[in-house]
Amino acid sequence: MASEIDHIAQLLNATLDAHHHRKAENALKEEAKKPKYALVLLRVVSTEDQPAKTRLAAALAFKNFIRHNYVDEEGNYKLPVDDVQTIKRELVGLMISAPPTIQTQLGEAISIIADSDFWERWDTLTKDLVNRLSPTDFKITNGVLEVAHSIFVRWRPLFSSNELNREVLHVVGTFGDPFIQMISVADHQIEANKNNPVALKGWLETMSLLIRLFYDLSCQDLPPIIETHLQPITLILHKYLSYTNALFDGEEDDATPLETLKSDICDALQLFTNKYDDDFGSYVQEFTNNVWNVLSSIGPQKRYDNLTSKALQFLTAVASVRRHAEIFNNEQVLGTIVEKVVIPNVALRESDLEMFEDEPIEFIRRDLEGSDTDSRRRAATDFLRKLLDNFEMLVTKVVSEYINYYLETGKSNWKAKDTAVYLFLAIAAKGAVTTAQGVKTVNSHVNVVDFFSQHIASDLLGEGVEPISKVDAIKYLHDFRSQLSKSQWEGAIQPLIQNLNSENYVVYTYAAIAVERVLFLTNEQGEHILPRADIQPYARALLQHLFTLVEKDTSPAKLQENEFLMKCIMRVLIVIKDGVLECDIESVLDHLIKITNVIKQNPSNPRFYYYHFEAIGALVRFCSTSSKIKLLDYLLKPFVVILTEDVSEFVPYVFQIFAALLELDPSTTIPADFKVLIDGVLAPAPWETRGNVPPLARFISAVIPKTKKELLEGQKLEPILTIFQNLLASKKTEQNAFDILEAVVGTFSGDVLAPFFKVIVTLVFSKLQSNPTDSYKSRVARFYHLVSARAGEPGLGADFFIKHAEDIQANVFTPFYLTVILPTTSQFARPVDRKLGVISYTKTLCDSEAFAGRYMKGWGFTCNHLLDLLKNPPKVAAGFGDEIVNEADVDDIGFGIGFTPLNTCKRGPRDDFPDIFEVDKWVSEYLKAANQRTGGVIARFITERIAPEAQAVLAPYLS
Structure with a gap:
C-alpha cells in the first residue's frame, strides 16, 4: 500500500x-x-x-x-x-x-455521497456526528459542524417533498436537542475565553457554524425544536450582532470570525423575515434597528464588505414585506438611509481603485457580470431599488437631490460624478439589468436619454477623461440599451467602438461588452436592432482590433483571461454571417487557429474557449458551403492535434464542428482526411467521457450516410451498433443512441440490416417494458416510421419490422402498434416528425401485405390516424436550423460538467425525406399510383375498412 x-x-x-x-x-x-x-x-x-x-x-x-x-x-x-x-x-x-x-x-465529497445515501443508507451518520461533538474542544466540534453543514446545506435550494421532509425530521429528531445545547455551550465558551485570542476565534467560528445550521434546519419548514426555542435564540442573535472585542481591532483587509458570525446572523434574519413572518414578524423591528446600528458603526475597510452586503440584504428583505416596509416611508428616514448607508456603499473606495488598476478582469466581473452579489455596491443598489418599488415618488425625490449635489461637485471631482451616475443608475432602472435586454422598465419620474446627453455623453469620447468616467458612460449605454431607439444607436455605436482603442484594459473591455450586447439586441419581431448592414462597414477593422487585444500577451493563461473580448468576436461573426468572406476570412481563421494552438496547452477559462469555438462554429455555419474558402483545410490539422493530445476540454467542441462540416457538405462522400478518425471514434475509450457522447454520436450519424461502402467493406456496422446498444442502456444517453440508429436505418438496405435487426428490436422493446419516458416512446415511434417509410427500398417497410418483431414473440406487433406507435405519433409536435408519420402511414396503407391481409382493423386505424395528421399538413423548413443564433447565456451553462452544446453548430431536426415538399400532394399521388398498380384494391379497402365520414375526407386524395 x-x-x-x-x-x-x-x-x-x-x-x-x-x-x-x-x-x-x-x-x-x-x-x-x-x-x-x-x-x-x-x-x-x-x-x-x-x-x-x-x-x-x-x-x-x-x-x-x-x-x-x-x-x-x-x-x-x-x-x-x-x-x-x-x-x-x-x-x-x-x-x-x-x-x-x-x-x-x-465536505463536498460528503455532500455528494449524502445526495445518494443520506439518510436511509447512511442512517448512523447524524448520531455519529452528535457523539463526536465536544463541549471543550472547538477544533473537533467545528469539524463535526462543518460535516453537518455540508450535508444539510443541500436542502436550501430544494423544493419541498415528502422524502425531503422525512429526511429533515430524521435529522431534527437526532440533532435538534444537541444543536440547541451547543448554542449555549458556544455562548459560554466565548464569554470564558474573551481574552484568549485563539480560543475566542475558535468558539466564534463554532457559533458561526451553528447559525448556518440554524438556517439549514429552518430552510424548508420551521422545526418544533426551533419554534420552541425561538425567543432565546433571538437573544443570542441580538447579543452577537452587537458583540465587540478589542482583540479584533486593527484588522484591515480580512474579515475576522466576528464579522463572519454577524454576516451569518444577517443571512438567517433574511430567511426568517422572508419565510416566517407569522412567527418572526414581532422581532423584525428590533432587528432592523440592531442591523442599522451595525451598518452605522462599521467603516469602509474590506473586512466589513461581506457583513455590509448581508446586512443590506436583510434590510432589503424587510423592505420586501409591505407592513415592515412602512418604517422606511418617511422623507427624513429615507434621507438618512441614503446619506448614511447607500452613498457610503456606492461611492468608490481605495480598494475599488486598486482592483481597477491591479486586477482589472476581476473588477469587471464583479461590477458588470453580476458576480458581485456580495459587494457593497450591489447590495446597496438592491436595497434602494426595493425602497423604490414601494415608494417610487418619494425615493426618486430624495435621491435626486443627492444626485444633483454630486453632479455639481463632480464638475471638479470625477469621483463625486461617479457616485451621481451610480445613484442615477440605481433609481432609474426598475428591476434587474437583464442579460438579454438590459433595463427593460424605467422609473417614469426620470428621463434616461436626457440624463445621458446632458451629463454622460461627453465622457464617452472626451479627451483627458478619467478611465472610470469612461467606464460609467459605457456602462450607462450597456444598461439602458433597450431604451435607445434604432436611430439613437446608429449614432452611438461608432463612439462606443472607438473606445476599444483605449489603452486602459477596463475601458476597452467594457466597450467590447457593450458592443456585443448591442449586437445581440433584438426588437419585438426578433430582428437585430443593428443588423448586418449596419455592422459590415466596421466589421473588418473591428475583428482585427479585437484579435490584437486578445493576443496582447500570448502566454496561455493571459491570452484566455478576457472572455468578454472573445464573446464580442463571436457576436460580430454571428451578425455578419457570410459577410466575413469580405473581411479577410483567412486572417480571421489564422487568428482563431493561433489562439487554439496556444490555449490547448493549458485550457483554464471555460467561458473563453466556449466563445472561441462558437466563433469557429459561426464560420462553419455561414461559410462552409462557400467556394471562396475550404474550411476543412484550415481546421483539420489543429483539430486532429487536439484529438491526438486528448485535450479533453476541447474534444466535444471539435466533434461538434466536424459534424456540422459534414452535415453542411452537399457531397455524398466523406473527405479522405476524415476516414482516419473513424477507427478512433469506434474505439471504446472516447465514449467513457460523458461529455464526449453527444458530439461523438452526432459525428458518427453524419459520417454513416457518406461512408456506406467503406463501413460495409471494413465490417464496421457491428461496432457502430455495439455503441448504439451501450448508449441505449442509459437514460442519459438513449437519445444519442437513437441518433445513431436513425442514421443506420436511413442509410442501409434491409438485407444489410436483417442480421442485426432482431437484436435491435429486442433492445428497443425491452426498455419499453420498464416505465419509459415520453421522449423515449417518441424516438421509438420515429425509428419505426423510418423503417416503415422506406417501404419500396430493398427489403424495408412495415412488413420488415413486423417480421423481425414477430420473430422475438408471436403477436407482439399488435399491442406495440396500438399502444405505442399510434398514440405517440398523434402527439408529435415537430413538423419533421409528423411528416415522417404521414409518409410511413401512407406507405403502410399502400405497400404492406400484413396490413392488407392480417391487420384489417389496423389498416383502418392507420387510415384514420393519417387523416388526423393531414388536417394540418406538416411543412418542414429547409436548412440547418434557425437563422438567428441565440446561444445560451453562459451563466446558465455548467462548464466542465458533461457537455456544452455549440449553438452556432446546432442542427435543425433531421428530415429523412427532404425531396417531399408538399406532403398532402405527395399522399394523393402515392395513393392514386398504388390504387392503379393494385387494380383498385386501395379504393376497395377504403370502402370496406373505414367509416363513411372518413371515406368522404379521403375521396379527394384518390380523385
Whole structure:
C-alpha cells in the first residue's frame, strides 16, 4: 500500500506542473480503473508527511472520483460495498481533523455521497456526528459542524417533498436537542475565553457554524425544536450582532470570525423575515434597528464588505414585506438611509481603485457580470431599488437631490460624478439589468436619454477623461440599451467602438461588452436592432482590433483571461454571417487557429474557449458551403492535434464542428482526411467521457450516410451498433443512441440490416417494458416510421419490422402498434416528425401485405390516424436550423460538467425525406399510383375498412 500511495502522490504532484499535467491526468485516469483507488486517495489525504499541496490535490481528486463513480443513474453503487463502507467510516473523522482547505473538498465529497445515501443508507451518520461533538474542544466540534453543514446545506435550494421532509425530521429528531445545547455551550465558551485570542476565534467560528445550521434546519419548514426555542435564540442573535472585542481591532483587509458570525446572523434574519413572518414578524423591528446600528458603526475597510452586503440584504428583505416596509416611508428616514448607508456603499473606495488598476478582469466581473452579489455596491443598489418599488415618488425625490449635489461637485471631482451616475443608475432602472435586454422598465419620474446627453455623453469620447468616467458612460449605454431607439444607436455605436482603442484594459473591455450586447439586441419581431448592414462597414477593422487585444500577451493563461473580448468576436461573426468572406476570412481563421494552438496547452477559462469555438462554429455555419474558402483545410490539422493530445476540454467542441462540416457538405462522400478518425471514434475509450457522447454520436450519424461502402467493406456496422446498444442502456444517453440508429436505418438496405435487426428490436422493446419516458416512446415511434417509410427500398417497410418483431414473440406487433406507435405519433409536435408519420402511414396503407391481409382493423386505424395528421399538413423548413443564433447565456451553462452544446453548430431536426415538399400532394399521388398498380384494391379497402365520414375526407386524395 505504501508504494501505491507514493505512486499516486507523484502523479498528483505532476498534475500541478503545467508541462506534465496532461500526461499525469491520463495516468490517473488509468489508476482510477483499479480497485481501491478511492481508498488510496484518502490515505494520501490523511498522510501528514505528504506536502499540503499533494494532500489537497488528493482531496480534490477524491471528490471528483466520487462525483462520477459513486453511484449510477439508478442510485446503485458502482464501487464495491466494502469500499463504500470504508469510505463512510473514515471520511467523517478525516474531515474533522483535516486543515480547512482540505475540509472544503472532503465536505463536498460528503455532500455528494449524502445526495445518494443520506439518510436511509447512511442512517448512523447524524448520531455519529452528535457523539463526536465536544463541549471543550472547538477544533473537533467545528469539524463535526462543518460535516453537518455540508450535508444539510443541500436542502436550501430544494423544493419541498415528502422524502425531503422525512429526511429533515430524521435529522431534527437526532440533532435538534444537541444543536440547541451547543448554542449555549458556544455562548459560554466565548464569554470564558474573551481574552484568549485563539480560543475566542475558535468558539466564534463554532457559533458561526451553528447559525448556518440554524438556517439549514429552518430552510424548508420551521422545526418544533426551533419554534420552541425561538425567543432565546433571538437573544443570542441580538447579543452577537452587537458583540465587540478589542482583540479584533486593527484588522484591515480580512474579515475576522466576528464579522463572519454577524454576516451569518444577517443571512438567517433574511430567511426568517422572508419565510416566517407569522412567527418572526414581532422581532423584525428590533432587528432592523440592531442591523442599522451595525451598518452605522462599521467603516469602509474590506473586512466589513461581506457583513455590509448581508446586512443590506436583510434590510432589503424587510423592505420586501409591505407592513415592515412602512418604517422606511418617511422623507427624513429615507434621507438618512441614503446619506448614511447607500452613498457610503456606492461611492468608490481605495480598494475599488486598486482592483481597477491591479486586477482589472476581476473588477469587471464583479461590477458588470453580476458576480458581485456580495459587494457593497450591489447590495446597496438592491436595497434602494426595493425602497423604490414601494415608494417610487418619494425615493426618486430624495435621491435626486443627492444626485444633483454630486453632479455639481463632480464638475471638479470625477469621483463625486461617479457616485451621481451610480445613484442615477440605481433609481432609474426598475428591476434587474437583464442579460438579454438590459433595463427593460424605467422609473417614469426620470428621463434616461436626457440624463445621458446632458451629463454622460461627453465622457464617452472626451479627451483627458478619467478611465472610470469612461467606464460609467459605457456602462450607462450597456444598461439602458433597450431604451435607445434604432436611430439613437446608429449614432452611438461608432463612439462606443472607438473606445476599444483605449489603452486602459477596463475601458476597452467594457466597450467590447457593450458592443456585443448591442449586437445581440433584438426588437419585438426578433430582428437585430443593428443588423448586418449596419455592422459590415466596421466589421473588418473591428475583428482585427479585437484579435490584437486578445493576443496582447500570448502566454496561455493571459491570452484566455478576457472572455468578454472573445464573446464580442463571436457576436460580430454571428451578425455578419457570410459577410466575413469580405473581411479577410483567412486572417480571421489564422487568428482563431493561433489562439487554439496556444490555449490547448493549458485550457483554464471555460467561458473563453466556449466563445472561441462558437466563433469557429459561426464560420462553419455561414461559410462552409462557400467556394471562396475550404474550411476543412484550415481546421483539420489543429483539430486532429487536439484529438491526438486528448485535450479533453476541447474534444466535444471539435466533434461538434466536424459534424456540422459534414452535415453542411452537399457531397455524398466523406473527405479522405476524415476516414482516419473513424477507427478512433469506434474505439471504446472516447465514449467513457460523458461529455464526449453527444458530439461523438452526432459525428458518427453524419459520417454513416457518406461512408456506406467503406463501413460495409471494413465490417464496421457491428461496432457502430455495439455503441448504439451501450448508449441505449442509459437514460442519459438513449437519445444519442437513437441518433445513431436513425442514421443506420436511413442509410442501409434491409438485407444489410436483417442480421442485426432482431437484436435491435429486442433492445428497443425491452426498455419499453420498464416505465419509459415520453421522449423515449417518441424516438421509438420515429425509428419505426423510418423503417416503415422506406417501404419500396430493398427489403424495408412495415412488413420488415413486423417480421423481425414477430420473430422475438408471436403477436407482439399488435399491442406495440396500438399502444405505442399510434398514440405517440398523434402527439408529435415537430413538423419533421409528423411528416415522417404521414409518409410511413401512407406507405403502410399502400405497400404492406400484413396490413392488407392480417391487420384489417389496423389498416383502418392507420387510415384514420393519417387523416388526423393531414388536417394540418406538416411543412418542414429547409436548412440547418434557425437563422438567428441565440446561444445560451453562459451563466446558465455548467462548464466542465458533461457537455456544452455549440449553438452556432446546432442542427435543425433531421428530415429523412427532404425531396417531399408538399406532403398532402405527395399522399394523393402515392395513393392514386398504388390504387392503379393494385387494380383498385386501395379504393376497395377504403370502402370496406373505414367509416363513411372518413371515406368522404379521403375521396379527394384518390380523385
